[in-house]
Amino acid sequence: MSDTRPQLFDNHGRPIQYLRLAVTDRCNLRCFYCMPEEGIAYLPKKQLLTYEEMLRISSVLAELGVRKVRITGGEPFVRHDLTAFLRELSGINGISEIAITTNGVLTGAYLADLKAIGVRTVNLSLDTLDRERFRAITRRDEFLKVQKCLYDLLDAGFEVKINTVVMEGRNTEDILPLARLTQQYPVSVRFIEEMPFNGEGSHYPVLNWTYPRILQELKEAFPGLQKVVDPANSTAYHYQVPGFAGHLGIIAAFTRTFCGTCNRIRLTAQGVLKTCLYDDGVLNVRDLLRSGISDQALRQEFVHAFRHRPKDGFEAERNRHSLITESMTTIGG
Template sequence: MLIDNHNRVINYVRLAVTDRCNLRCNYCMPERGIKFAQRNDLLTTKELQRLSDVLIDLGVDKIRLTGGEPFVRSDIRELLEHLGAHDALKELSVTTNATLIGPYLKQLKAMGLTSVNISLDAIRPETFARITRRDSFAIVRENLMKLLEEDLTVRINFVVLEGQNIDDIYPMMEFQEKYPVQVRFLEEMPFNGGSRNFKKLHWNHKQILEHIRLRYPEFEKQPAPLTSTSVNYKIEGHAGGFGVIPSFSRTFCGSCNRLRVTATGDLVTCLYGKPVANVRELIRRESDTDQLAGLIRQAVGSRAKDGFEAQERFGPVFGSSMTSIGG
């Protein structure tokens, strides 16, 4: 079992399989993209499999594959099938923009996937194109509707962006009213790869909730695990539900059970900190499994108490892009 220096059990890993993405969302990276890692610096599928095996042996029972966009990897199926075969893994999920998931839709559940998070910051084509700088809304919606037919838990992550997608909040609420999907509205974070000048948060979790309340005055808070980052709500008669994630306010840090691994093998114990170790060389030297596990335990054993302490400890980290941090 992985237990950090604040006596929190770390059983959830967000495992980035690439830093590449086929979209260019304006709150994540500049239109020209960012300086992506050299391909030989990225962990191979075999290396990701070995790392995952060690993490599961250490007590991790929830893994989410992130990116970049995970489905830009042509060998993603091999990794999913490997992870899906682990009986000790209670949850296997992926965060995707849903543009490339089409060929895998019918096999996802058979591969062991339990849920899919779709990053979708607009429900109208024109808003989608403006934010992503790509004309891909039709294929995303098509794949989303097909996912809803596959008996998987489907969530939509909607980053609330001042001056960009506020008018899409109510239409997104109408979508969850009609379909069994959980929409989570996220505070914007400053990890934009230098694409925008982030000075302050315009829409915090309280403002988002109050905006929703103007149109939907009656909703009921839903029970959630202590480790949940989302405060979830349900409206009577709606097929789905919604939640708000205070990702910049960081109200959930005290119960954090997550560890991030970037596509190049960096261990990130807090999103608002910097990498504390790298596992790539140990894996490539085929070092003893105990040595690899020891490095992970050491990283987890010196975590910041919360995102604010991590920010103070490591200094500015806001020039990074979420695509390189690991989603």
């Protein structure tokens, strides 16, 4: 895989290196912070990107400097033939890393395939280690499958990151049990501020469980907690308890303090480009493809979008044409 292709920067000097690609808007869980209880109105298949369209887009973006692709959803593994698509994606010149974010319900059956394809990092969405709270949060009784998936991933040697959305009155008592996983296991547990992308808007008049509050909770339980160096362009602030096998992280997704180094873009399952999680879409790539656009013209459309990127999530939200009411499952996280 080549690293000699040119690197594109946005209008704020940030490189565009990382694509979050949603392969479906469907999910087999109904997490209350992600979508309404009744679910969402899933789009007809013809309105979603085909795998062929995703491969073409990924190839064009690789020519512009994208090196990492994270597969998201919905839940990626509810889409048929996902591993066949991943094999083709891994062959695109310039793509050096493929990662997956999953809820773990179906993932366990595909671990050998993922290893063979070259996937090394899996982010597991897990908000509690308590079966009843899991059922209450996800509206499904699938905790035991997810728990088994976690340990199978670790046993198979994957780099595992647990993503936990911190929700007042729902799972704050799970912060410390999840953090203690890092004592024995080489896992990164990342606590995420809740965002309003649930199909309903914000659940709270004021968000109390922000980065400082989560950090305070961890420091009180682990007085020796130390800040460690954050990887380049990281959205998480990383910490470690001395002697523990894993790491802790906090993602300030609502207060948006990491925007200055953001190198990622998002493509929804419907083919809408988002240059910021908080914008409402800046380019309908699906329609451009189906109108017969050439790769060269498509590259120019991407370049134009990247050079008009908002400085941060607050500017992106101000520029929206409507209030935030979409579900996280429709925008790929």
